[in-house]
Amino acid sequence: MSIGRKEAFSIQSLQIVDAALVWFAFYSADLLRGPLRLLMGQQWIDAGGLSQMAWVLYVAVPFTPLILEFLGFYRRLRAKKIGNSISQLIRALFFVGVILGGLAIFGQLPSESRLVLGVGGLLVFLFLLARERAVHGYLASHRVRDESKERVVVAGSEVSTEEFLAELDPDVRQGFKVVGRFDIASSEVGELYDLLKQESVERVVFAADETGFAKVAECVEACEIQGVEAWIAASFMRTQIARPTFDLMGDKPMLVLRSAPDLSWELALKAVFDRVTAALLIILTSVLWAFAWVGIKLSSPGAPAFFCQLRAGRYGKPFKMWKFRTMVPNADQLLDEIKKEHGNQMDGPVFKLDHDPRVFRFGALLRKLSIDELPQLLNVVKGDMSLVGPRPLPLYEVDAFVKSEHRRRLSVKPGITCEWQAGGRNKITSFEDWVDMDLRYIDNWSFWLDIKLLLKTIPAVLFGHGAK
Known part of the structure; x- marks a missing residue:
């Protein structure tokens, strides 16, 4: 499934955080191996632990987030149930565990190192689940407040705007506060200027399949002049405009015209x-x-x-x-x-x-x-x-x-x-x-x-x- 640039940026950010958590989990397991052996009534023999198996980090740190992304762990975070998160984590850690377990057997690692692998794997599961639930809780609570939602105007005919909002991914829709709808065919461009100003609009979405290009171009210019992002259905706009980029809103292809620094x-x-x-x-x-x-x-x-x-x-x-x-x-x-x-x-x-x-x-x-x-x-x-x-x-x-x-x-x-x-x-x-x-x-x-x-x-x- 294709994703938009903003979602891709968020996924990359979470992957970096998760990679750091994987490293910290194995580091913590290395610190705990001595006390754990004492609790089990065994003598603590310093066999090097994680210091002698740095290859574990080279495998687990980069590959765990990549496998999680393949399984959809970073998608639809706001609406995801905890059962789905646990299932995805177990499957990802199983794949990583098979790789690490095979290398551990092949390399004939001592019991100290195997203990680090086992405890580290458990801590990875707990740390990543806690992080995922924390992000889920933040998104679920953050988006319910109107002041935290992006202020959006949808432009087009009454029919096209209704169809666009009805077909829009609900997870994306929750992040918007539609502060106005602008009928391109029957309204003057000056009214759009006033709407952008009065409502402190952050983005205008053009869903106007049957509207003349000249009128849409005037509306886009109104957005560009005031520094407001203009998102246009890619199937509608077939021309070159200054600083255009393509993005996705849910699974809808959009042509975006930005006159301010882009997300980076x-x-x-x-x-x-x-x-x-x-x-x-x-x-x-x-x-x-x-x-x-x-x-x-x-x-x-x-x-x-x-x-x-x-x-x-x-x-x-x-x-x-x-x-x-x-x-x-x-x-x-x-x-x-x-x-x-x-x-x-x-x-x-x-x-x-x-x-x-x-x-x-x-x-x-x-x-x-x-x-x-x-x-x-x-x-x-x-x-x-x-x-x-x-x-x-x-x-x-x-x-x-x-x-x-x-x-x-x-x-x-x-x-x-x-x-x-x-x-x-x-x-x-x-x-x-x-x-x-x-x-x-x-x-x-x-x-x-x-x-x-x-x-x-x-x-x-x-x-x-x-x-x-």
């Missing part, structure tokens, strides 16, 4: 690096957190030391972003008055003003040293933000976007730092230039680019280059 090991490494680094930075900067909290309380009493504001996250989905408060308590109420009296140094929907009178003196120091940004590390640990990415904007500024292509900067996670900050913060006064830099980052993204921008951010923070 590099992207997974970024996610792990972000959270681990953010957690370490929180610990290492704990003294600065205390310094900021005390200073704010003494300099501007009457309001919390932390400032929380709804910002636009990936695909425009709102999240609570945290900072240390650097403005007077009623700063939001004063915004219109400040704009009227002092104007705006940034053209477009974003507000920026050097020497904003709402910033109190100690708050200006926090901004100069970028200490006010530290609470955003909590957002990174939570997964709402990344260390590097387009800066998150308040919802009212995102709603004021004039051009739909500006929303493509929302197609990746927002970040604490980005290209324009790393290269001399707050020097840009053109919103178009800002967006161009963000889109250049998205189009050329790599994990190494993130590392370079982080390294460039360090001197920008330490020496206050461009900070206001």
Whole structure:
């Protein structure tokens, strides 16, 4: 049975974990062989154990996950019954056991090594079953919450969309929250723009077999401009479009057009690096957190030391972003008055003003040293933000976007730092230039680019280059 790229990526990840568990099972068996012989009333003779039979690991570690995949152990994890998992594990371990047993007999292994094989095999079964049940439990509970489901719009005629959803693999369907259906033939493309924006859509699935190509192409362009994935039934689209890839949704072939970084090991490494680094930075900067909290309380009493504001996250989905408060308590109420009296140094929907009178003196120091940004590390640990990415904007500024292509900067996670900050913060006064830099980052993204921008951010923070 064919599988999609996302499922293949998940299977490979689980196989790596399982290979590590197989190694750990035999390593644990080697540690337990002495105590077990003593419990059985036998003398412990150090015959080398696993150290003398490293070939076991060369066979068991890579082949166990491969045989499990052949038996379907990694498929339909959310709905799989424990009986099926046990059956697949027993059959896979039987095949591996036959190979190892034959080699053990042929090699005339001592009883110590045979004990390691037996105990190791039992531990492999227990460890892999526990891992499989843990993943099953997580998926079963994680997908029942609407907020964890992927927000999807299905586009096509009423008949074609109904047929598509009815035929879709139920295991795949559970991961979707269909937030809208768009009739391509009778609706205007502008309505799709509004739908993508209002519902924070992550993917549009086109199931429009009888709709004219020109109208579908306009809808695809709407998705591409805003950085939303467009999935098109491969039997329908028979032309070349920028950055197309083929994937499977269940067993349905799809043509996918992506204008943001695709799922990859590099992207997974970024996610792990972000959270681990953010957690370490929180610990290492704990003294600065205390310094900021005390200073704010003494300099501007009457309001919390932390400032929380709804910002636009990936695909425009709102999240609570945290900072240390650097403005007077009623700063939001004063915004219109400040704009009227002092104007705006940034053209477009974003507000920026050097020497904003709402910033109190100690708050200006926090901004100069970028200490006010530290609470955003909590957002990174939570997964709402990344260390590097387009800066998150308040919802009212995102709603004021004039051009739909500006929303493509929302197609990746927002970040604490980005290209324009790393290269001399707050020097840009053109919103178009800002967006161009963000889109250049998205189009050329790599994990190494993130590392370079982080390294460039360090001197920008330490020496206050461009900070206001």
